Amino acid sequence: MKPSILQLNPILVPAINDKLGELYTMHRLFEKDDKDAYIREHGASIKGVITGGHTGISNDMIERLPALQVIAVNGVGTDAVDLAFARERGIPVTATFGALTEDVADLAIGLILAACRQICPGNEFVKTGNWQKNSHPGALPLSRRFSGKRVGIVGMGKVGRAIAQRASAFGCPVSYTDLRRMEDLPHEFVGDLISLARGCDILVLAAAADKAEGIVNAAVLDALGKDGYLVNIARGKLVVESDLVEALSNGVIAGAGLDVFVDEPNVPEALFDMDRVVLQAHRASATEESRTAMGEMVLASLAQALAGQRPEGSLTT
Ligand code: 8YV
Numbered sequence: 001m002k003p004s005i006l007q008l009n010p011i012l013v014p015a016i017n018d019k020l021g022e023l024y025t026m027h028r029l030f031e032k033d034d035k036d037a038y039i040r041e042h043g044a045s046i047k048g049v050i051t052g053g054h055t056g057i058s059n060d061m062i063e064r065l066p067a068l069q070v071i072a073v074n075g076v077g078t079d080a081v082d083l084a085f086a087r088e089r090g091i092p093v094t095a096t097f098g099a100l101t102e103d104v105a106d107l108a109i110g111l112i113l114a115a116c117r118q119i120c121p122g123n124e125f126v127k128t129g130n131w132q133k134n135s136h137p138g139a140l141p142l143s144r145r146f147s148g149k150r151v152g153i154v155g156m157g158k159v160g161r162a163i164a165q166r167a168s169a170f171g172c173p174v175s176y177t178d179l180r181r182m183e184d185l186p187h188e189f190v191g192d193l194i195s196l197a198r199g200c201d202i203l204v205l206a207a208a209a210d211k212a213e214g215i216v217n218a219a220v221l222d223a224l225g226k227d228g229y230l231v232n233i234a235r236g237k238l239v240v241e242s243d244l245v246e247a248l249s250n251g252v253i254a255g256a257g258l259d260v261f262v263d264e265p266n267v268p269e270a271l272f273d274m275d276r277v278v279l280q281a282h283r284a285s286a287t288e289e290s291r292t293a294m295g296e297m298v299l300a301s302l303a304q305a306l307a308g309q310r311p312e313g314s315l316t317t
Helices: 014-023 035-045 059-063 083-088 101-117 119-127 158-169 193-198 218-224 241-249 288-306
Strands: 004-007 025-028 046-052 070-074 151-154 174-177 202-205 229-232 255-258 277-279
Touching: 004 035, 014 288, 035 046, 046 288, 059 083, 070 288, 101 119, 101 158, 101 202, 101 229, 101 255, 101 277, 101 288, 151 158, 151 193, 158 174, 174 193, 193 218, 218 229, 218 241, 241 255
Parallel strands: 004 025, 004 046, 046 070, 151 174, 151 202, 202 229, 229 255, 255 277
Antiparallel strands: none
16 A cells, blocks of 8 residues: 655645556645545554645644654745754654755845836836837836845854855955854854844845744844845745835835745735835746756655655754
8 A cells, every 4th residue: 555645735846646546545635625634534544644844744743643754845944844843753864965955046136136126116127118108218217236235144054054155256346144154164254143234235034944934123224224135035934024015115125036935825004015125926937947946856765764764964863
């Protein structure tokens, strides 16, 4: 009999779904109306869980899966899984470290360019026919340069480093903050977030959110200043969203590029009309390349755990 796997989020790569279906009995919880009843019926048979970084799994759900041997996070953020709880129970938790680095870093640069160069309002101006109606060169305001701007990065993990590499190619001096200085990096380490924000033009959030909820607040945005941009490709909850909306509304900062939000898919509507703000629907890893590589890592984690081995890169065992 094929082992049972509980899937909490869809996987968008057909080849990965085919492989999962070949090897396992898949329980696609996200498709069920009465999730509670479904777990009551099938919970005891579940050997593995696949979830998204943002979705994670609750402790209550873990407790309802007594045969659970692995939680495979299809993403790099593990802030929505209680790792200590899983560790106590000897359940390996894996993530897809390395699989999505390049695409998340690419989107960070895309958001910076889009926000600074006003690419979205320009696109709308042309596509709605407004350029033909008003071809005066001043119909759109001047935008801001990205090349050479000072970039401050919060979190110098794989993604932060890939953003630094790209920003350096744009001639941008890079500084960063993290829990510690990293001796192998040529960039300036700044010990506190307010000083980092004060010393940069573009503040990019690439940090894990486990212990960093609300670190970007009114004081940090104030330090970033009226010519500064905030870019977030990590987790919405790193930011006090109401402070951000207020800072953008009052010109405390110049603009923002946001892929993630506190309560997705709910986004503060005040942001919708702001030309200086570019929004994405949590898309940083949403390429065929990343999602295929991530899916393969999930398959490997399940196979290793269910064969009685410690999955490579387990964070808890
Ligand atoms: C993932 C994410 O792509 O990696 C993460 O932590 O939040 C996402 O970008 C998502 O979990 C896909 O399921």
